[in-house]
Amino acid sequence: DTGVSQNPRHKITKRGQNVTFRCDPISEHNRLYWYRQTLGQGPEFLTYFQNEAQLEKSRLLSDRFSAERPKGSFSTLEIQRTEQGDSAMYLCASSLEHDEKLFFGSGTQLSVL
Amino acid sequence: RKEVEQDPGPFNVPEGATVAFNCTYSNSASQSFFWYRQDCRKEPKLLMSVYSSGNEDGRFTAQLNRASQYISLLIRDSKLSDSATYLCVVGQNTGFQKLVFGTGTRLLVSP
Numbered sequence: 636d637t638g639v640s641q642n643p644r645h646k647i648t649k650r651g652q653n654v655t656f657r658c659d660p661i662s663e664h665n666r667l668y669w670y671r672q673t674l675g676q677g678p679e680f681l682t683y684f685q686n687e688a689q690l691e692k693s694r695l696l697s698d699r700f701s702a703e704r705p706k707g708s709f710s711t712l713e714i715q716r717t718e719q720g721d722s723a724m725y726l727c728a729s730s731l732e733h734d735e736k737l738f739f740g741s742g743t744q745l746s747v748l
Numbered sequence: 749r750k751e752v753e754q755d756p757g758p759f760n761v762p763e764g765a766t767v768a769f770n771c772t773y774s775n776s777a778s779q780s781f782f783w784y785r786q787d788c789r790k791e792p793k794l795l796m797s798v799y800s801s802g803n804e805d806g807r808f809t810a811q812l813n814r815a816s817q818y819i820s821l822l823i824r825d826s827k828l829s830d831s832a833t834y835l836c837v838v839g840q841n842t843g844f845q846k847l848v849f850g851t852g853t854r855l856l857v858s859p
Contacts, residue, residue, distance in 0.1 A: 666844060675756070677835050677849030678792060691844065726791060735780050735845050739791035 637661060639740035641727050647746045648717055655713045656743045660729030667710050668737060669702055670726040671695065678726055684710060685732070717747045751775055754836050754850035761826050761857055769821045769853045771836030778848075780839030781812050783821050785832050786852065792835055795821075826857045 640659040648654050660667050665686050670678035681700070683691040686707035696702075699717075704710040714721055724744050728737040754771040761767050773781075781798035796803065798810040798819055809822040819836055836850040 668847075670847075675851065677752070677837075677851050678847075680846055680848070683844050683846070685844065691842075691846070730845060735782075735797070735839060736794055737845065737847060739793070741791050744789075 639727055639729050639738050641725075641740035641743050643743055644741060645744045645746075647748065649748050650717060650719060652717055653713065653715045654717060654745065655711055656725055656727075656745075658710045658712070658727030658740060660709070660727070661738060662708075663731065664729035664738075665707065665732055666730045667704055668728040668730075669710070669712055670728065670739075672724045672726060672742070673722075681712075714745075717745075719747050721745060722747045749774055750850070751848045752836055752838050752850035754853050756851055756853060758854040758856050761855070763826055763828060763857055763859055765826045765857075766822065766824045767826055767855065768823075769834055769836070769855075771819050771850050771853075773817050773819070773836075773838045773848075775838065775840060775848075776817060777840065778817075778838040779841045780845070781819055782837040782839065782847075783808075783810055783819075784835040784837050784849070786835055787832050792849075795834070823855075826855075828857050828859065831855055831857045 667684040669681040672678040684704040724742045726742045728739045783795040784792040785795045786792045802811045807824045833852040835852045
């Protein structure tokens, strides 16, 4: 499968726990994006990487959220001290530089109890 | 006011019907425009890009009116498989392609 891969597909956690999600973009794509989608809403931009550099972060990304892309390939999104309001689908997307088309992964559905 | 506004629906139509969705956007500096399709509990997938000259892909026609900041999608001869949420998306190229999504319009096509 040469698409964007995200793991895990589902994560259930208790409030206050830390969680980490992984995204493997399409191999030749140097741009990687994280979005969050809650029920009944469209995806909202969280952060963007070009290669290993995190170049943009939304104000939605509080101090409890951190994203990395250490070697410019896969990326991780960590949420510390999860809150019930963090429950959402976390979507990763990738693209080629200067390409307007983003390809999304299947997402990680987070449920915070 | 949301940056991209859409009627959430649902739009309930019979097979074979023609249905139109509209959306408006507030940022006049927006540079690219798209319709994405999202099936229940799945990721969004690009349906088509939208240009001022209008573009057509089979049964789907998209149109952009920059002056009115208005985007439309027309689906002709609806199929059961067209049932999905259609997301109006605006791209703001601020050094990278930042996509701003509408809430989506839900379409239900019935036999």
